[in-house]
Amino acid sequence: xxxxxxxxWYKSSYSGGSGGDCLEVAPDGTTAIPVRDSKNPHGPELxxxxxAWTVFVDDLKASPAYR
Numbered sequence: 001x002x003x004x005x006x007x008x009w010y011k012s013s014y015s016g017g018s019g020g021d022c023l024e025v026a027p028d029g030t031t032a033i034p035v036r037d038s039k040n041p042h043g044p045e046l047x048x049x050x051x052a053w054t055v056f057v058d059d060l061k062a063s064p065a066y067r
Contacts, residue, residue, distance in 0.1 A: 009036070025053075033053040
């Protein structure tokens with residue numbers, strides 16, 4: 001498990017308050033973007049290359065389910 005103590009974590013504004021499936025992201029990095037499960041903030045974190053994260057987010061935004 002990797003911990004990024006200096007990261008500032010953000011949860012999506014689309015996340016409900018019911019404690020459902022939510023991710024948190026810490027987009028402070030320039031080369032790697034850490035992502036974690038908001039229900040388990042001390043659990044494992046995934047690191048995405050910044051360019052891969054941008055492509056992922058852009059694809060989500062283009063999805064009809066996002067609108």
